[in-house]
Amino acid sequence: MRALVTRPKEDSEGVARALAQRGLDVMVEPLLDIVPVEGATVDTGGAQGILVTSANGIRALARLSPDRDLPIWAVGDASGRAAREMGFSRVQCAGGDVDSLAELVASRADPQAGALFHAAGTVTAGDLSGWLSARGFQVRRQVLYRAVPATRLSAALCDSLLAGGLQLALFFSPRTARTFATLAIGAGMRESLGAIAAYGLSANVSAELAPLPWRVLRQAAEPSQAALLAAIDDDLNRGFSP
Numbered sequence: 001m002r003a004l005v006t007r008p009k010e011d012s013e014g015v016a017r018a019l020a021q022r023g024l025d026v027m028v029e030p031l032l033d034i035v036p037v038e039g040a041t042v043d044t045g046g047a048q049g050i051l052v053t054s055a056n057g058i059r060a061l062a063r064l065s066p067d068r069d070l071p072i073w074a075v076g077d078a079s080g081r082a083a084r085e086m087g088f089s090r091v092q093c094a095g096g097d098v099d100s101l102a103e104l105v106a107s108r109a110d111p112q113a114g115a116l117f118h119a120a121g122t123v124t125a126g127d128l129s130g131w132l133s134a135r136g137f138q139v140r141r142q143v144l145y146r147a148v149p150a151t152r153l154s155a156a157l158c159d160s161l162l163a164g165g166l167q168l169a170l171f172f173s174p175r176t177a178r179t180f181a182t183l184a185i186g187a188g189m190r191e192s193l194g195a196i197a198a199y200g201l202s203a204n205v206s207a208e209l210a211p212l213p214w215r216v217l218r219q220a221a222e223p224s225q226a227a228l229l230a231a232i233d234d235d236l237n238r239g240f241s242p
Contacts (some may be wrong), residue, residue, distance in 0.1 A: 001240075003168040003232075004157070004196075006031045008147070010096065011055055011078070015170065018229055022236065029157050031179045032147040036060060037122075040144050042130050047140065048114035049073055051105065053098065053128065055082035057119035060144035062086035069157050070117075073100045073108070096223030097202065098124075102131040121176065122146045123147035149179045153187050161192040167240075169214075170228065172201045177208035184212070196233065201228055 002025040005012045016026045049071040052058045056106040071090040080093035094101035115138040129139040158212035171177040198214040200206035202223040228238035
């Protein structure tokens with residue numbers, strides 16, 4: 001069986017390995033291209049810690065700054081793992097969404113201890129700065145990268161869809177899911193999705209996928225890669241077959 005992974009290239013590597021370990025063939029189709037913001041700088045002076053809402057944010061920050069001493073508050077396990085890979089050792093992870101990250105920071109940090117530096121992209125889910133500012137925190141949001149959506153599905157993916165060569169598809173963000181839906185419909189691939197089981201990381205992701213005629217649409221029990229893989233494991237253990 002073959003699984004489609006739609007994450008940006010760097011983000012797809014870990015989940016592709018995990019799927020291969022489950023005996024699945026993997027097709028990676030990055031629907032977002034991560035582009036550094038030209039001229040972006042990092043100034044963490046006076047900050048008590050760094051807010052990370054994506055793995056791409058901490059990668060971008062690590063490329064621009066050698067400082068690895070500040071604590072990291074990461075939105076979930078993937079961004080926390082990326083922070084550790086970049087050499088940060090004081091990493092705490094929230095439950096996978098901005099609300100849980102805000103609650104984690106509010107419970108562990110002191111508004112009087114210094115600003116919070118947010119390593120952000122041009123598009124960020126939720127209002128992390130607003131939530132924390134309302135509770136007395138100063139948030140310095142610095143845009144370090146852009147996530148540029150794909151404008152078409154690759155010929156290889158279209159061929160695979162038309163041939164019925166995919167049985168699973170994984171989606172990790174509402175923007176990626178929305179991009180796929182738009183491009184698949186535009187390419188005339190809508191009816192080719194009926195044999196595919198789609199897996200969404202969260203309710204927001206699944207909402208973008210719901211209008212498409214999937215064989216089945218599954219949602220992770222919580223917004224983490226581990227939970228998404230657990231949903232796939234449940235289906236595989238029940239004898240899921242194309």
